[in-house]
Amino acid sequence: MIKTLLGLCLALSAHLSFAAVDLNKATAADLDSIKGIGPSTSSRILSERKSAPFKDWQDFIQRVPGIGDKRAAQLSTHGLTVNGTGYKAPAAPAAKPAR
Incomplete structure (x- = not known):
């Protein structure tokens, strides 16, 4: 019984440690808790x-200097979301057919 309760507590704490942080609702402390985001x-x-909430990931990438597709993907894996959505890389352009 004790092992079961201990296992349940560990599972719950692991789940809470990976809780998502929404970009439009987060405080500075919430943002700093995401690996890869520092005070600056x-x-x-x-x-x-302050000017307007972020619409989506692309809006975030365009408006915040130093954030690109690669960094956005890393931040998303560490729990950052925009309007509850994780980052999805844009589709690669179709390759041109060979002549």
Whole structure:
């Protein structure tokens, strides 16, 4: 019985440690808790968010300097979301047919 309760507690704590942080609702402390976001990045995010909430990941990437597709993907894997959605890489352009 004790082992079962201990296992349940460990599973619950592991789940909570990976809780998503929504970009449009997060405080500076919430943003700093995401691996890859430090105080300077969180201040840039909060500054941009004052003008308008982020619509989606592409809006976030365009408005915040230093954030590109690669970094957005990393932040998403560490729990950052935009309007509850994780990052999805844009589709690669179709290859041109050989002549």
